[in-house]
Amino acid sequence: MQGQMMTLPLTIPSLLEHAARYHGDTEIVSCTQEGPLHRYTYADAQRRAKQAANALVRLGVKPGDRVATLAWNGFRHFELYYAISGIGAITHTVNPRLFPEQISWIIRDAEDEVVCFDLGFAPLVQAIAADCPSVRHWVAMTDRAHMPALPIANLLCYEELLAGEPDHFTWPPLDEHSAATLCYTSGTTGNPKGVLYSHRATLLHALSSSLPDALALSGREVVAPVVPMFHVNAWGLPYSAPLVGAKLVFPGSCLDGESIFKLFEREGVTFSAGVPTVWLSLQQYMRQSSGRLPALQRMIVGGAACPPALMHSYEQEFGICLQHAWGMTELSPMGTVNTLKASQLTLDPEARFAIAVKQGRPPFGVDLKTVDDNGHELPRDGHSAGALMVRGHWVVEHYFGIDQSPLVDGWFPTGDVATLDADGFMQITDRAKDVIKSGGEWISSIDLENIAMAHPAIAEAAAVGMPHPKWDERPLLVVVLKPSLLATREQVLAHYPGKVARFCIPDDVVFVEALPHTATGKVSKALLREQLRDYHWPAANQPEVAK
Ligand code: AMP
Numbered sequence: 001m002q003g004q005m006m007t008l009p010l011t012i013p014s015l016l017e018h019a020a021r022y023h024g025d026t027e028i029v030s031c032t033q034e035g036p037l038h039r040y041t042y043a044d045a046q047r048r049a050k051q052a053a054n055a056l057v058r059l060g061v062k063p064g065d066r067v068a069t070l071a072w073n074g075f076r077h078f079e080l081y082y083a084i085s086g087i088g089a090i091t092h093t094v095n096p097r098l099f100p101e102q103i104s105w106i107i108r109d110a111e112d113e114v115v116c117f118d119l120g121f122a123p124l125v126q127a128i129a130a131d132c133p134s135v136r137h138w139v140a141m142t143d144r145a146h147m148p149a150l151p152i153a154n155l156l157c158y159e160e161l162l163a164g165e166p167d168h169f170t171w172p173p174l175d176e177h178s179a180a181t182l183c184y185t186s187g188t189t190g191n192p193k194g195v196l197y198s199h200r201a202t203l204l205h206a207l208s209s210s211l212p213d214a215l216a217l218s219g220r221e222v223v224a225p226v227v228p229m230f231h232v233n234a235w236g237l238p239y240s241a242p243l244v245g246a247k248l249v250f251p252g253s254c255l256d257g258e259s260i261f262k263l264f265e266r267e268g269v270t271f272s273a274g275v276p277t278v279w280l281s282l283q284q285y286m287r288q289s290s291g292r293l294p295a296l297q298r299m300i301v302g303g304a305a306c307p308p309a310l311m312h313s314y315e316q317e318f319g320i321c322l323q324h325a326w327g328m329t330e331l332s333p334m335g336t337v338n339t340l341k342a343s344q345l346t347l348d349p350e351a352r353f354a355i356a357v358k359q360g361r362p363p364f365g366v367d368l369k370t371v372d373d374n375g376h377e378l379p380r381d382g383h384s385a386g387a388l389m390v391r392g393h394w395v396v397e398h399y400f401g402i403d404q405s406p407l408v409d410g411w412f413p414t415g416d417v418a419t420l421d422a423d424g425f426m427q428i429t430d431r432a433k434d435v436i437k438s439g440g441e442w443i444s445s446i447d448l449e450n451i452a453m454a455h456p457a458i459a460e461a462a463a464v465g466m467p468h469p470k471w472d473e474r475p476l477l478v479v480v481l482k483p484s485l486l487a488t489r490e491q492v493l494a495h496y497p498g499k500v501a502r503f504c505i506p507d508d509v510v511f512v513e514a515l516p517h518t519a520t521g522k523v524s525k526a527l528l529r530e531q532l533r534d535y536h537w538p539a540a541n542q543p544e545v546a547k
Contacts, residue, residue: 023245031252063088194400257285382421436465
């Protein structure tokens, strides 16, 4: 017997319809490439998304076609999220921080028909246009007065396109399983792979990620997605904020500590999300300026392991909860969020902090397990580390254009190594390819980095396994010092005894001006290893045979 309830498809336009109808006067504020701050409401955004939808249809965009964006977080990008997916086409967010050849490769692979780009990316578009034969139209996301002078025949102006269109449009009935958005993985090894999200997965992700034990979003929050809209849909915030009717604040391209601080202060931001490097630069600015953000209560930190010292500093110095979360492009991206359970609230502060530094526990809709090298499930005891596997309503099943599924017995192998405890809290010990394998033992590079980051003179640190003739690999610590602070190799290494087993202590420290970062703001271990190609262990550290 069938249930007798309504069946309304779980589709992306319904989120904006809801926000426009029930939170119509709630603001969306954006830093713009043209200069002044832009301010309008969900009702305005809905009207303009409908104008954009009409424009895309007029340009001949059909259901299933890919329309790419090369853009920062802002109101036009937000409108396109809804307009493109709303007509049944696929919003393909391309990471503009990649190399031009990678970008044109991705656009060719996705066979994008239209590319909408922010003003600042005009030189990039000029460089790649000839290598993107599938693109019929390049749309500059600005008005006529700011149009870039590009020698491209099929160049259009976003504001002109919208101005010619009515602001009423009936979203077509869409199958909730149909494709809505596309995002490529960062592809640190080999070519990037496309992850094709469905309307249903995106809706369920938005619902679940808003829950109190996940991001705890509500219509009373002022949400600033600092994580870019090209990095897994800004972790779903452009969908979950309208779902709850939260005010949205988009930082555009101004992502340095000072700009973020000033924007958050002016707009009364209460909640944000970003990678650790962004919160490091905000921390530095707040320390230097003695500025405080009393409205800001919580910030999600994910994309890379957050050093416990950073969490501690935000809590103690600024009264801001830096909340750990873990996810992947393949997971839409939310996998876990760290929210304490009722039974843990009465623990002493030290025990609570030991839990808070973990990556967190999965919300409903995500299931996790860890397995050994033979695929056997490991105990959920908080210390058995193994390959992390995941399944759920918003987890990838196939990559775009690749027949073979990455799943193993219905689970997605994340490539992360982790522990799970009896309460469901997951802790990443490493990315499988970054684990340091020394004499048959595994050393967590994240543990070594976290200890280094607690040193008062260290701004950023990365631990890598360097080839060693006796031990296979040994840990090398690469360190960036804080401006005008000094520390010697010996002082840094003296920080380790008592915090990790003796064999885990790095054998050497290299001081550098800056660490290489990936296009999504994480330390790039691949590039770092390349930079360290000519590194040699100090003579004292060479085994007998090699001397
Ligand atoms: P991406 O698909 O680019 O978002 O990268 C996903 C990968 O980032 C994961 O598989 C992890 O290796 C890493 N990652 C994401 N969040 C965290 C976190 N909170 N702690 C440690 N690693 C993380």
